[in-house]
Amino acid sequence: MRVLIAEDHALLRDGLIRLLEAHDFEVVEAVDNGPRLVPALVEHRPDVAVVDVRLPPTFTDEGLKAAIEARSQVPGLPILVLSQYVEQLYARELLTGGGGGVGYLLKDRVSNVAEFLDAVRRVAAGGTAMDPDVIGQLLARNTRDEPIGRLTPRESEVLGLMAEGRSNAAIASALFVTEKAVSKHTNNIFAKLDLPPSEDDNRRVIAVLTYLSSR
Amino acid sequence: MTTVATTEAPPMRYPKLAQPWIALFLAILAELGIALFVLSVVSVPLIAVWVGIPLLLVVVPAARWFANCHRTILAGFLGERIPRPYKKPPMPGMLMRLRTILTDPQTWRDIIWLLVNAVLGFTLCLLSAVLFLATLFYLVYPLLVGVTPEGVFTEPFGGLLTVNFWTSFLLMPVALIAFLIWQAAGERLLKANAFLARSLLGPTESAKLAMRVRELAESRAETVDTQAAELRRIERDLHDGAQARLAALSMNLGMAEEMVARDPAQAAALLTEARESASTALSELRDLVRGIHPPVLADRGLDGAVKALAMSCPFKVDVTYDVPGRPPAPVESAAYFAVAECLANAVKYSAATTAWIQITHEDEKLHMIVGDDGIGGAVVRPGGGLYGIERRLAAFDGTLTVVSPSAGPTTVIMELPCESSSLKTTPSSGTA
Numbered sequence: 001m002r003v004l005i006a007e008d009h010a011l012l013r014d015g016l017i018r019l020l021e022a023h024d025f026e027v028v029e030a031v032d033n034g035p036r037l038v039p040a041l042v043e044h045r046p047d048v049a050v051v052d053v054r055l056p057p058t059f060t061d062e063g064l065k066a067a068i069e070a071r072s073q074v075p076g077l078p079i080l081v082l083s084q085y086v087e088q089l090y091a092r093e094l095l096t097g098g099g100g101g102v103g104y105l106l107k108d109r110v111s112n113v114a115e116f117l118d119a120v121r122r123v124a125a126g127g128t129a130m131d132p133d134v135i136g137q138l139l140a141r142n143t144r145d146e147p148i149g150r151l152t153p154r155e156s157e158v159l160g161l162m163a164e165g166r167s168n169a170a171i172a173s174a175l176f177v178t179e180k181a182v183s184k185h186t187n188n189i190f191a192k193l194d195l196p197p198s199e200d201d202n203r204r205v206i207a208v209l210t211y212l213s214s215r
Numbered sequence: 216m217t218t219v220a221t222t223e224a225p226p227m228r229y230p231k232l233a234q235p236w237i238a239l240f241l242a243i244l245a246e247l248g249i250a251l252f253v254l255s256v257v258s259v260p261l262i263a264v265w266v267g268i269p270l271l272l273v274v275v276p277a278a279r280w281f282a283n284c285h286r287t288i289l290a291g292f293l294g295e296r297i298p299r300p301y302k303k304p305p306m307p308g309m310l311m312r313l314r315t316i317l318t319d320p321q322t323w324r325d326i327i328w329l330l331v332n333a334v335l336g337f338t339l340c341l342l343s344a345v346l347f348l349a350t351l352f353y354l355v356y357p358l359l360v361g362v363t364p365e366g367v368f369t370e371p372f373g374g375l376l377t378v379n380f381w382t383s384f385l386l387m388p389v390a391l392i393a394f395l396i397w398q399a400a401g402e403r404l405l406k407a408n409a410f411l412a413r414s415l416l417g418p419t420e421s422a423k424l425a426m427r428v429r430e431l432a433e434s435r436a437e438t439v440d441t442q443a444a445e446l447r448r449i450e451r452d453l454h455d456g457a458q459a460r461l462a463a464l465s466m467n468l469g470m471a472e473e474m475v476a477r478d479p480a481q482a483a484a485l486l487t488e489a490r491e492s493a494s495t496a497l498s499e500l501r502d503l504v505r506g507i508h509p510p511v512l513a514d515r516g517l518d519g520a521v522k523a524l525a526m527s528c529p530f531k532v533d534v535t536y537d538v539p540g541r542p543p544a545p546v547e548s549a550a551y552f553a554v555a556e557c558l559a560n561a562v563k564y565s566a567a568t569t570a571w572i573q574i575t576h577e578d579e580k581l582h583m584i585v586g587d588d589g590i591g592g593a594v595v596r597p598g599g600g601l602y603g604i605e606r607r608l609a610a611f612d613g614t615l616t617v618v619s620p621s622a623g624p625t626t627v628i629m630e631l632p633c634e635s636s637s638l639k640t641t642p643s644s645g646t647a
């Protein structure tokens with residue numbers, strides 16, 4: 001799988017390259033600044049790009065802007081954004097473009113190698129990978145008169161994992177229940193949120209996230 | 216928040232009918248002030264024979280009290296506060312106080328005012344009072360002529376002419392004339408007196424500067440204290456948090472390294488522990504960074520940062536933001552933390568279901584209003600969160616006003632001076 005990396009910190013960049021190459025990814029280019037990022041993305045069209053939010057020269061949200069820009073040029077270009085902190089504003093901006101193939105994770109998540117690789121593969125496959133911190137904040141909102149308030153605690157738990165981008169199988173194993181139980185919960189959630197159920201994993205996550213973040 | 220340019224002086228705060236009596240009272244006070252004037256003038260040369268010192272220490276505070284009473288009363292005439300521009304003794308001690316009193320120009324201006332007030336102030340007040348009293352007097356004049364013995368009111372103007380009960384009605388127009396004059400000029404006379412007093416009792420330009428310097432010195436001292444406390448907090452958080460965790464992490468890694476050949480299972484467990492401890496250290500550092508300067512504020516400025524703040528709030532927050540360009544970084548940061556604190560208060564105490572934030576730039580000021588529909592009852596008390604905001608804003612000459620009746624809702628109005636010229640226009644403050 002061809003991957004492009006954008007990270008200005010040399011140690012982290014090397015670490016990421018080593019980590020991904022050790023797991024049979026081919027790193028096509030490793031960029032260390034913002035201006036180079038968009039052309040690199042458009043030129044290589046990688047299967048997935050792992051992009052740091054903060055990049056030179058401004059050290060603000062260059063990576064995020066580049067990701068959005070590149071995705072507007074190449075729709076559906078899978079990009080996983082890594083950040084030192086998570087901000088709902090950014091999560092929403094990434095998702096507003098619609099379509100799958102986006103992820104937004106805290107940098108620390110890299111340390112759990114298996115989960116990180118899972119997220120990279122999910123994004124590459126056109127799914128989403130949202131940081132549990134973002135989802136947690138969204139779900140923690142005051143839900144007194146929102147449809148979300150009608151969910152049972154178990155259902156919110158399932159919704160949280162679903163919004164992160166996990167498949168039913170992954171949710172089932174994370175919650176130690178059967179896949180059948182998960183799909184029952186999922187159907188209940190869709191019914192309660194007035195979302196027509198769909199076979200498309202990606203579409204259901206986007207629907208949920210859009211619903212959550214548009215409030 | 217619109218401010219209408221006021222060219223007219225604000226209206227007098229006392230009702231029309233109370234004015235003559237206040238004027239009369241002031242006229243009497245003005246003459247009593249003569250005593251204070253004489254005592255002050257006499258006590259200064261008497262310093263040479265020591266008697267002047269205790270005398271001055273009694274007379275000057277008395278004169279100041281007297282002047283302060285006038286400042287309060289006259290403030291009602293002018294519709295604005297007259298500041299009390301006295302110097303504070305830099306050190307305790309009788310001689311230091313004496314020195315401060317003697318070197319304070321306001322002491323001498325007070326004394327001059329006592330004299331001016333006794334002459335000009337007295338005249339102006341008395342005139343205003345007499346015009347009204349004359350009206351009353353000539354209205355009841357026939358009655359007075361009727362009930363008093365002959366010769367008391369029947370021979371006015373030193374007995375130049377004689378009137379009886381019936382002809383005394385001819386003097387009624389005098390009442391009308393006096394009333395008309397009083398109606399037109401009575402208030403102006405009092406205001407003239409107040410302006411006169413203000414020019415002597417109010418601070419001079421240099422006193423104003425001195426007061427301003429004192430204010431600035433105080434707010435600077437507070438800012439420095441706050442900064443130092445903040446640095447201590449950061450140091451403590453780093454030392455007890457991230458640093459300790461990193462130490463444990465490197466220890467665990469060392470142990471795992473040594474154990475990896477002998478006991479791979481144990482080594483793996485240690486590595487897991489090390490990774491968890493690294494994650495915790497990172498999240499602690501993240502919180503710390505957010506407390507120092509929120510990254511989103513650096514990225515997106517006040518606009519984005521406040522919107523992000525609103526999004527992370529557990530209830531719905533409407534944000535209106537209308538500021539051209541970006542305020543200077545320190546102002547931006549102060550504004551952000553002030554809004555954040557207000558919102559945090561609303562979340563913690565108000566039991567609100569919605570809130571709103573409005574940030575605009577007008578009259579060279581950043582106006583920030585944070586409102587919620589909660590239970591109200593928010594007050595600024597020393598040590599409280601709102602007090603903290605007030606102090607933080609004071610460092611920039613900003614102000615904070617809280618409107619929070621006990622049944623709610625709460626509105627916090629904050630203002631921060633921020634000149635348009637210092638607003639920087641950034642090419643990309645929006646989404647790319």
